[in-house]
Amino acid sequence: MEPLEQNLRIPGPTPVPPEVAAAIARPVINHRGPEFAAILERVTVQLQQFFQTSQPVLGFPSSGSGMMEAAIVNCFSPGDEVLAVTIGVFGNRLAKIAEIFGLRVTRLEVPWGQAADPQAVIAQLDTLPNVRGVLLTHNETSTGVTNDIQALARAIRTQRPDALIIVDAVSSLGCVDLRMDDWELDVVFTGSQKGWMVPPGLAMIGVSERAWAATERATLPRFYWDFRMVKKSLAKGQTPYTPPVNLYFGLDVALEMMRAEGREAIFTRHKRVADLTRERARAFGLQLFAEPSHASNTVTAIRVPAGIEAKALTKALREREGVVIAGGQERLEGQIIRIGHLGYVHEPEINACMDALERQLTALGYQPETSTTPVEA
Amino acid sequence: MEPLEQNLRIPGPTPVPPEVAAAIARPVINHRGPEFAAILERVTVQLQQFFQTSQPVLGFPSSGSGMMEAAIVNCFSPGDEVLAVTIGVFGNRLAKIAEIFGLRVTRLEVPWGQAADPQAVIAQLDTLPNVRGVLLTHNETSTGVTNDIQALARAIRTQRPDALIIVDAVSSLGCVDLRMDDWELDVVFTGSQKGWMVPPGLAMIGVSERAWAATERATLPRFYWDFRMVKKSLAKGQTPYTPPVNLYFGLDVALEMMRAEGREAIFTRHKRVADLTRERARAFGLQLFAEPSHASNTVTAIRVPAGIEAKALTKALREREGVVIAGGQERLEGQIIRIGHLGYVHEPEINACMDALERQLTALGYQPETSTTPVEA
Numbered sequence: 001m002e003p004l005e006q007n008l009r010i011p012g013p014t015p016v017p018p019e020v021a022a023a024i025a026r027p028v029i030n031h032r033g034p035e036f037a038a039i040l041e042r043v044t045v046q047l048q049q050f051f052q053t054s055q056p057v058l059g060f061p062s063s064g065s066g067m068m069e070a071a072i073v074n075c076f077s078p079g080d081e082v083l084a085v086t087i088g089v090f091g092n093r094l095a096k097i098a099e100i101f102g103l104r105v106t107r108l109e110v111p112w113g114q115a116a117d118p119q120a121v122i123a124q125l126d127t128l129p130n131v132r133g134v135l136l137t138h139n140e141t142s143t144g145v146t147n148d149i150q151a152l153a154r155a156i157r158t159q160r161p162d163a164l165i166i167v168d169a170v171s172s173l174g175c176v177d178l179r180m181d182d183w184e185l186d187v188v189f190t191g192s193q194k195g196w197m198v199p200p201g202l203a204m205i206g207v208s209e210r211a212w213a214a215t216e217r218a219t220l221p222r223f224y225w226d227f228r229m230v231k232k233s234l235a236k237g238q239t240p241y242t243p244p245v246n247l248y249f250g251l252d253v254a255l256e257m258m259r260a261e262g263r264e265a266i267f268t269r270h271k272r273v274a275d276l277t278r279e280r281a282r283a284f285g286l287q288l289f290a291e292p293s294h295a296s297n298t299v300t301a302i303r304v305p306a307g308i309e310a311k312a313l314t315k316a317l318r319e320r321e322g323v324v325i326a327g328g329q330e331r332l333e334g335q336i337i338r339i340g341h342l343g344y345v346h347e348p349e350i351n352a353c354m355d356a357l358e359r360q361l362t363a364l365g366y367q368p369e370t371s372t373t374p375v376e377a
Numbered sequence: 378m379e380p381l382e383q384n385l386r387i388p389g390p391t392p393v394p395p396e397v398a399a400a401i402a403r404p405v406i407n408h409r410g411p412e413f414a415a416i417l418e419r420v421t422v423q424l425q426q427f428f429q430t431s432q433p434v435l436g437f438p439s440s441g442s443g444m445m446e447a448a449i450v451n452c453f454s455p456g457d458e459v460l461a462v463t464i465g466v467f468g469n470r471l472a473k474i475a476e477i478f479g480l481r482v483t484r485l486e487v488p489w490g491q492a493a494d495p496q497a498v499i500a501q502l503d504t505l506p507n508v509r510g511v512l513l514t515h516n517e518t519s520t521g522v523t524n525d526i527q528a529l530a531r532a533i534r535t536q537r538p539d540a541l542i543i544v545d546a547v548s549s550l551g552c553v554d555l556r557m558d559d560w561e562l563d564v565v566f567t568g569s570q571k572g573w574m575v576p577p578g579l580a581m582i583g584v585s586e587r588a589w590a591a592t593e594r595a596t597l598p599r600f601y602w603d604f605r606m607v608k609k610s611l612a613k614g615q616t617p618y619t620p621p622v623n624l625y626f627g628l629d630v631a632l633e634m635m636r637a638e639g640r641e642a643i644f645t646r647h648k649r650v651a652d653l654t655r656e657r658a659r660a661f662g663l664q665l666f667a668e669p670s671h672a673s674n675t676v677t678a679i680r681v682p683a684g685i686e687a688k689a690l691t692k693a694l695r696e697r698e699g700v701v702i703a704g705g706q707e708r709l710e711g712q713i714i715r716i717g718h719l720g721y722v723h724e725p726e727i728n729a730c731m732d733a734l735e736r737q738l739t740a741l742g743y744q745p746e747t748s749t750t751p752v753e754a
Contacts, residue, residue, distance in 0.1 A: 005404075006404065006406065008404070008405060008406065008407065010407050010409075012619065013405040013406075013407075013408060013619060013622055014405070015404065015405060016404065016405055021402040021403075021404070022402060024401055024402060024576075024623065025398040025399065025401060025402035026398075027382075027383065027385070027392065027393065027398070028385060028390040028391070028392060028393055028570070028576050028577075029383065029385065029390075029701070030385065030387050030390075030701045030703075031390060031577070032387075032703070033695065033701060061438060061439055061440045061443070061577065061578050062438055062439065062601075063438045063618040063619045063620070064618070064619065065600075065601060065617075065618035065619075066438070066601045066618075068600075069600050069601045096600075097600045100598050100599070100600050101598045101600075102598060191619065193405070193619055193622075199401075199405050199621065199622055199623040199624075200405075200408070200438065200619045200620065200621050200622055200623075201438050201578040201579070201620075201621030201623075201624060202578070221477050221478045221479060222477070223442075223445075223446050223473075223474045223477050223478075224439070224442060224443045224446045240442075241440040241441070241442035241443075242389065242390060242440045242441065242442075242568065242570055242577045243440070243577065243578075244576065244577050244578030244621070244624075245390055245570075245576055245577055246401065246576040246577075246578075247576075247578060247621075318410065324406070324407045324410060326407075326409070
C-alpha cells in the first residue's frame with residue numbers, strides 16, 4: 001500500500017516528522033534492558049520541562065481517555081464529591097467517567113464555544129463544602145476553546161485549598177504554556193498524538209505531591225492504571241508491563257527536536273499558526289465558533305456556513321485536495337468544522353489547508369459576502 | 378542514534394519484519410476516516426482466523442496486562458467466585474487482578490515448570506459450586522509451559538457448563554493452535570508484540586456469546602475497557618477513542634504475511650524452531666525447565682547451570698554477541714534463562730542464539746559434561 005500524501009489537519013492524531021517516523025521504525029529492543037532504561041530516563045526528564053514539574057511524569061500504553069480513568073481511580077473513592085467544569089465533549093467524558101466510578105459529580109456546564117468563568121466556579125464551590133476534586137479541561141478539542149487554567153486553579157485553590165485539581169491537557173500540553181507546579185495543578189495528562197508529534201498509543205501523566213498522598217487514601221480498585229506501580233518501576237528504568245517501545249523511540253526524538261526549538265519558541269509558533277488560521281477564516285467571511293478571548297492555539301472551530309453540508313465539505317477536501325479536517329462532535333455535528341494546528345505544523349500547511357477550504361467552499365456554492373451576519377450560538 | 382543490530386530473543390517484544398517496520402513509519406491518518414475503517418475491517422477479519430472465532434475481535438491501545446483487567450471488569454461483579462489456575466507469574470497476575478477488583482478467588486497453584494492437570498481442576502471445581510469463571514493461561518511466558526487448553530476447557534465445561542473460561546493467550550495466539558469457538562473459550566486475549574510481529578501497544582481480545590451476556594450482568598465499573606463500547610464503534614469502522622493507528626498499519630501488513638504463510642504452516646514453523654532450541658540446549662548438556670510433555674513452542678526456559686551467574690551470562694550475550702535473552706522472573710530470577718522463539722523467527726536466528734550461548738557459557742567456565750546430572754526442581 002502506498003503512503004498517503006495528506007495534509008492531516010485534524011486536532012490529533014497529528015503529522016509525524018520524518019525523523020520521528022524513522023525512529024519508530026527502528027528495531028524493537030528489550031523493554032527491560034539498559035537501552036530502554038536510558039530512553040525512559042531521557043524522556044521523563046524532557047517531559048518534566050513541558051509539564052513544568054519536578055515530579056516524575058508517568059507513561060502508559062493508552063489513549064488520552066485512559067488517563068481520564070487513571071486520574072479518577074488513583075485519586076478518589078466511591079462517594080467522593082467532585083465538581084466537573086465542562087465546556088465540551090471531552091469535559092463531559094471526564095465527568096461521565098467520574099460518575100461511572102461512583103463519584104458524586106456536580107456539573108458546571110458552560111455553553112459550548114465559551115470558556116469557564118473563575119467566578120462561576122467559585123460560586124459553585126460555595127455550594128460544595130466537601131468537594132474533593134475539580135475536573136477541568138485545559139483545551140477543549142471539540143470546541144476549540146482554551147480555558148484559563150491559571151485563573152481557574154487560583155480561584156479553586158483560594159476557595160478549597162485541599163481539593164485536587166485534575167486537568168485534561170491532552171491537546172494543549174507541549175503547545176501552550178501550562179505550569180503544573182507553579183499553578184498547583186495535581187493531575188495533568190496528555191497523549192503522544194497531539195503536540196508531541198508522535199503517533200497515538202502513549203499517554204503521559206503528571207502527579208503532584210498532593211495527588212500522590214491521595215493515591216494512598218483512594219479506595220477505587222486499580223491495577224493497570226496504578227500510579228504507584230508505574231512510579232516504582234520508573235525508579236528502576238522500567239515500566240510495570242510492556243511499554244509501547246517504538247512510540248518511546250519516537251517520543252525521544254520528538255522531545256529532542258522540541259528541546260532544540262525551545263519551549264517558548266514552540267508556544268509562539270502555535271500562536272502564530274493559530275492566528276493565521278483564524279485570520280484566513282475571517283478574511284473569507286467565515287465565523288469562528290470559540291469566543292475570541294479564549295480561542296485555542298491548537299484547534300480552530302469554524303461554523304459551517306448556511307447552505308453548506310459539512311460532510312460534503314470534508315469529503316471534498318479529503319478526496320479532491322488531500323486535506324483532512326474534522327467535523328463537529330455530538331450536537332456540533334454538521335454545525336462546525338475543526339482544523340488542527342498542533343505539533344508538527346508551520347505556516348505552509350495552514351495556508352495550503354485554507355486555500356483548499358476556500359476552493360471547496362466556493363465549489364459548493366459558498367459566497368463570502370453572504371455570510372458576514374453573525375450566526376446565533 | 379543508530380539502529381541496534383540485535384538478535385532479540387526475549388519472549389516479547391519480538392523482532393519486527395522490515396515490511397511491518399516500514400508500515401508503522403507511514404504517515405498517520407485520520408482515525409475516523411474511511412482509510413482507517415478499511416484497515417480496521419481487514420484486521421478484524423484476519424484476527425478472527427487466528428482466534429478461530431466468528432465473534433468480532435476487539436482492539437485496545439494497551440499492553441497484554443490491560444486485557445487481564447478488561448476481562449475481569451467486563452465479565453464479573455464484586456463477590457463473584459472464580460477459580461484461578463496459575464502455573465507462573467502471569468497466571469498469578471491475572472489472579473491478583475481478580476482479587477484487586479473484589480472477586481472471591483480460589484487459586485489452584487501448579488508447581489512452576491508444570492502444566493495444569495484437568496483432573497485437578499475438576500477436583501477443585503467440586504468444592505466451588507457457585508464458580509462464575511475459571512482463569513487460565515494458555516502459554517505461561519515465565520516458565521515456558523503451554524497448558525492443554527482444549528483438555529482443560531472440556532473438563533471445566535463438563536463440570537460447570539455456565540462458567541466463563543478466561544484465557545490469557547498473550548504469548549501463544551498466532552503461534553500455537555487455539556480454537557476459541559470449538560473449545561468454547563469465552564474471553565481470549567493477546568498482544569501485538571508477541572506472535573503478531575508488531576511492536577507493543579496494541580492488544581486484542583475475543584469475546585464469546587456467553588461472555589457478551591455476562592458483560593450485561595457484570596456490575597464492576599468500566600469505561601476504557603468497556604467491550605460494549607468498542608463493539609459498537611467497530612460496527613461503524615471506528616474505535617471509541619484514538620487507536621494506535623500506526624500499530625494498526627503494522628498489524629495489517631503482518632496479518633497479510635501470516636495469511637500468505639498459512640495458519641498451519643506458522644504453527645509448524647513455531648514447533649520446528651522450538652524443537653531446535655530444545656535440542657540444541659540438551660545437546661550442550663543444559664537442563665530444560667518445563668516438563669517435556671508441555672514445553673512451549675514460543676519460549677524455552679533453561680536452567681542456569683551450577684556455578685554460572687545468570688546476570689553475567691545475559692550481559693555477556695548482550696554486550697559481546699548482540700544476543701538479547703531474558704532471565705527468570707520473581708523466584709526464578711537467577712534460576713533460569715528464557716529464549717523467545719515466536720513471531721518473526723526462523724532457524725538461523727535460533728542457531729545464532731544457541732551458538733552465542735554456547736560460546737559465552739564456555740567463556741564463563743561451563744563444561745557440558747559436568748552438568749548432565751538432573752538438577753532438583
